[in-house]
Amino acid sequence: MSHIRPRVAATSALVAAGVVSGALTGTPAHAVTGDRVPATAYAYTAQITVGDHDRGCSAVLVDAEWLMTAGSCFSDSGSAVPSGAPSTKTTAVVGPSELSSSHIPDTRRQVVELVPRTDRDVVLARLSRPVTKATPIALASTAPVAGEELRFAGYGRTAAEWSPLSLHTGVYTVNSANVTTAGVTGKAGASACAGDAGGPVVREAGGTATLVGLSSQSYQGGCFGADPAESRTDGVVARVDDLGTWVTSTVSAPRITDFNCDGTEDIAIADPKAAVGGVDGAGAVRVVYGGSKGTASIDQNLDWVPGDAEAGDWFGETLETTDHNQDGCTDLVIGTPSEDIGNKADAGVVDVVYGGPRGLGTNSVKNTRFEQNTGSGSLGASTPETGDRMGQALAAGATASGEPFLVIGAPGEAIGSVQKAGMVFYVRDSTSIGITTANVGIDQDSTGVPGSVEANDGFGGAVAADANRIAIGAPGEAIGDDANAGNVAVFSHKLTSEKRPTPLFGLDQDLDKVSGGSEAGDQFGKSLALVPYRPSGAAAATDSILAVGAPGEDLDIDGTNKTDAGNVITFRLPAAGGYSQLNVYSSGTASDDITGTSESGDRFGQTLTAVNTSPRTVGTAATMKLAVGAPGEAVGTAAKAGAITTFSLLGAPGSSDRWVEAGTSGIPGPAGSDQQLGASIHFTPSTLYVGMPYGPKAKGLLHVLPLSNVIAGGSNTAVTTHEPGQGGLPATGSRFGYAAR
Template identity: 50%
Template structure:
């Protein structure tokens, strides 16, 4: 963003209000009349730094405001340049409440800033969506000279330092610059506290924002010398920013542990030795933008528990902004943690992000049985529970963060390894078993919770050990909504097994449906797509031979309206899927799914499925492994590609038992492929740009983009470890 040392101060002063010495309510609004209802509830009031500054803004999407970057600048008179990421000062927003004495609308925290580089404009993401407030739109045409525009804001008025209502005024456009729009108030002025306020025209009942308030002569504003009568102002244009704003508010989020707006990555080595304790486990965090890396393990004071042999800290990972402060938090499963004398009871830790990175802010917390509240508090530790074997995390459509914890070794009564799942959301802590919350027959060895996945709409739980009509370990998957039922548990929507009339094929011994699950939002309307892996599936080839453990993946549509339907059955004996079936391929051993543009209508390019095939042979090289990528919208068809050593930018050559595909992850920028079993003895992980695979880039060859290699002893990552790359998030 440009530096403007004087910011034309002879003509226009900054209108960010300093509330020091002000009344208890920070300053707000233009000198015009007060708003009489919430028709313009999209106008928001910002309290920055607990009363240090006050500004105005406008809601342009349920989770996003547009306002002035100068509101967040250290010295806006010198420069309005601000960094992307979490704001330096705590910022609260009131939206949908034009009368501050009411309880209308919502209060939110501003958690992330995306500034423009060329003008006094910033988009600000809120901690949760705002419902039932009409949003304004970014105009797609500039103001014309002489055009009458409306401004609403919470700055001072003629005779009030801190009005309790938003005010409005009419302004005439006088001069259009490349990034600014000059205006003059018609018996109104832009006052302190109005910085960032929307200046808009109205089309029907839709406000179209052409600019946001930046600077003003403030003639007639409370506290300004009465000799100053000019109502001239300078506003920052937005009419040419619609595409930028649209791409920003609709972008898929990335993990950002230190809040700098750059993607970070966590890579675990659950077999790492820590303080002489073999397989205590560790997680290496690599901060984006070349900001270094750190190791997290249980020898650190801010990580719950102690580093002990066999704990396997990092056996599972998930990310979510759990405390809604703008920094991504890391959820770490430690399934073999002992609880006193109880071996392998398990635990889950949440290490919180901060400006200094993970563990440098809020104290980490842990989830263990017998502590906390609800079902976790009521549960007891038992040998081999393996709490944290699987974890998933995210936010509901309403913006509430949640964590799903698999506990597949849990015994229910005399049924050993029946399995259990804990669902934690706010004050809710409930468990889900086939005894309570999940349909089906409770049996030993079901291993409910072996896999878990979740999106904003639904939760998926895999039970690969479930017996179906006498077929042992045929497997089952449950889908539940985040809507809580009368028992305060998520509501079951589907019990999916291959003997269902709605599912192709049949349940067979050892299919292990539910070994892996993935869920992804199918557009912005509450629909989801589920993918369920059955790596033990046997497939009969054209010669009539039963190929054991070839594996398959089945996808299902889970509409918001209710019900569910099968979409695709995918395996390597199909003409539109790369490769061929071989014994022990275990296609679908791991799964990841992503919607690269979750706020828009889905396309084949945005809905992506990644399938691990760790037993795949490459020519004569057995169990070299592979990763398949394909669209989730329709059959794989031409939108199917494969990653293996030496192909699509993945380095190296195929090696026996390297088992590429045993660890996969996805982000909006990359496919992550873990290589914990070689060729590097300590393990490795690769970040493959989506552009390298035709499932994303479209048909036809193209130049591969560079693949980033993460490896102990390379590029600043300390040497050491045994299975680096086992889990990636």
């Protein structure tokens, strides 16, 4: 075959690779001298550019969100590659055989996280959003053997070009292999050159390629800029055929809240009634950085947060987290629905505070504020009004194609002359469909949305979303003559011709496929939780499970009516469309297999949180978790002491439930009146956050409970507690733990 001519990005630092005293240099090989390839071949290959063309490498797509490449691409002079965000902005272009092709914008991504191997020249690099126009390659299952021929590819230099624009390939013959590397020689003059480091080395059999290794080092014989006397094409390949388990565990790991990109979990804790600058009820969010990296406070008296700390703002009443700007650092979404805008009381605002390597609010762009009558789209066209309460409910994340979104509830919004009908603002970065940043308003008069605009519906009083779907609650919706019966509207992220999410269906308790019946005061949809679910036989988590709380539901318990006892109903939302009911959860009766007994005023389902601890794998009872707050639960003689019950989202409710109250699961007791345990709960993949803003401590506190403490059959382990005046947190507060993310 003809000579391979590698091509590399216009780079310098990682380009040179030569011979010292007749030995292979430790400098990475960076480009293939060989044949150009057809447009559709080797589309799993990527070009990496570090900095402003400081250096360039090749890489290979091993998952829709992850590349594998040479660790040396991110290291100067052989130093170890740190985990976390790259120290220098790094760009990847995945798939095109010609780098000048017009579809590059669709395949360009930022590298936002590095996970290195310590035993070989290999690193996994997470992309800012999934790649949809190239198929990842599978890892080989057997080692390279002497005499075997393997194909390699790269974007490095060629024999004639310093910075070519096309992908090239060549063939290696394997000389020998050890535990982590293989020695190879380029066949027919093919050589890996500067820019090819990290490029795929594949075994081709039966029309299928599998990944055996990555180009790592080379003599670079015949490469542009190399010593003309150097003719050797020998090199070293970093083996990856034995890294399948490592790759799977890395790419499948759930995301953590990591505001400073250091790989350790951080937490934001709201105290919306905190005094700021002597102003009571202005509100603040306290941040605790993992790894003993300190604390921070965010409030509206900071010069980079819009507005001012004012009495009754309750800054931080709602919180969410997401990587909204897709730089690899978690961003904090802060809702302040009681914020006054001009003379419009409780109009509400939402802030996105951006994370960065030094923490929240430390980058050049620190904050984006969303408020009505500001900016473009529906938000810009809307007018803030008294009682809109924009930001009372929040959801945030990314679609299945990786586009970041925000869902912002404004349940007090008047639609025309109809007061408190409610609206939701949907904000989405949709560059793939030609919209840079768009926001649209959704109400019950929008095309296809179930129900109709009526006073006091409170549409948007609760919202939930995952990569597949969006759920919006209207707990004040009248069903027939039953006021405050409540309903829920479900949408997909697919945009209609009006650039709104596509309405799918509505849910209420008068539907044949939904348990119970709509009754006045049920407040069906008062709380929502939505998580992705991968069913058996599916390739990904394309289904969802939705939990709907109805804390005002009256229940007949052993022949006695218990008002506002509350219940929760779960639904499976399959990728093919529609829904099916899964379970009905409540505290039940004294004789059933669910812990506890439903009583009047429990308000079981006032709060909900759910988690899929392993969203890449088939969902099981062990990975799909639901926690239900009942803040009105009486414990002994302590009224409204509150309780939490955890369940699996799969299987019968009583088969895996666990009751949590003060004095259990590592929460200190005894239970006290009006502590309302369960009013603030949030699952992470490894913990349950339990806020206690109403006591027993006057300033509030937050318990971080390991999953083992709150799941059926689990044993109690050490609990972390955050409270004002401890661990570097300010000693002031009033409702600390009101929300946490």
